[in-house]
Amino acid sequence: MNDVEVIKEDVVLDCSGMLCPMPIVKTTKAIKELQSGQILKMISTDAGSPPDIAAWSRQTGNELLLSTTEGNTFVFFLKKS
Amino acid sequence: MSKSNPNAPKRLALISSKGTLDWAYPPFILASAAGAMGWEVGVFFTFYGLTLLKPELTAAVSPLGNPAMPMKMPFGPEGFKNINWQMPNLLMANVPGFEGLATNLMKQTFHNKGVATIEELRESCLELDVRLIGCQMTMDVFGFKKEDFIPQAEIGGAATFLEYAADADVQLFI
Numbered sequence: 711m712n713d714v715e716v717i718k719e720d721v722v723l724d725c726s727g728m729l730c731p732m733p734i735v736k737t738t739k740a741i742k743e744l745q746s747g748q749i750l751k752m753i754s755t756d757a758g759s760p761p762d763i764a765a766w767s768r769q770t771g772n773e774l775l776l777s778t779t780e781g782n783t784f785v786f787f788l789k790k791s
Numbered sequence: 792m793s794k795s796n797p798n799a800p801k802r803l804a805l806i807s808s809k810g811t812l813d814w815a816y817p818p819f820i821l822a823s824a825a826g827a828m829g830w831e832v833g834v835f836f837t838f839y840g841l842t843l844l845k846p847e848l849t850a851a852v853s854p855l856g857n858p859a860m861p862m863k864m865p866f867g868p869e870g871f872k873n874i875n876w877q878m879p880n881l882l883m884a885n886v887p888g889f890e891g892l893a894t895n896l897m898k899q900t901f902h903n904k905g906v907a908t909i910e911e912l913r914e915s916c917l918e919l920d921v922r923l924i925g926c927q928m929t930m931d932v933f934g935f936k937k938e939d940f941i942p943q944a945e946i947g948g949a950a951t952f953l954e955y956a957a958d959a960d961v962q963l964f965i
Contacts, residue, residue: 738827769828
């Protein structure tokens with residue numbers, strides 16, 4: 711079973727083509743618009759994003775539910791705290 | 792050393808002392824990233840870093856005196872773009888417009904790679920409530936007035952920075 715199909719996001723943010731620090735800057739902006747418990751799906755092509763989003767999640771307290779890689783694309787599911 | 796308020800969010804204190812395009816990136820990248828992580832951020836601009844507070848950013852880059860700086864062509868096939876062009880000092884120092892050329896090549900390469908511009912990063916910093924503080928002493932030395940800077944810029948001196956940095960978790964001089 712594919713985890714990506716289980717988690718249902720409320721909002722999708724596509725950061726494809728952006729480099730550090732814009733994916734986390736845009737993610738912060740997007741998460742501010744959400745209600746507590748809602749889920750943001752963020753797509754990035756920046757190879758620095760997997761460790762950066764993990765660090766961002768630890769620092770902000772917004773939970774990283776899932777981090778996946780599809781070729782050169784990284785997909786994250788983040789739950790607003 | 793302990794923070795005066797243990798419940799305060801993490802804090803980043805930066806000094807930005809260089810005004811060239813290449814050195815303008817690190818403070819704005821770190822400041823916006825820390826702001827995005829919910830940290831308090833203050834950037835103190837001193838000496839040549841002060842120019843980064845002007846409304847119109849004119850930061851340029853010179854390969855002269857940057858011996859390890861690769862020059863990349865922002866166009867053409869991938870193999871061509873990946874070549875590190877070695878420019879003799881004589882050429883860099885004597886050809887009029889060489890610095891402008893190098894600046895445009897760097898800006899175009901950064902754009903092609905997906906790096907935000909300095910303007911975009913500074914705007915992100917302001918949206919994330921990063922404090923941008925000009926150093927009064929160097930403003931006097933270089934003839935800058937508060938009105939020369941963006942309206943969000945604050946003014947302070949060494950004591951202002953030290954008090955802010957004493958309560959910071961990360962302090963960096965750039």
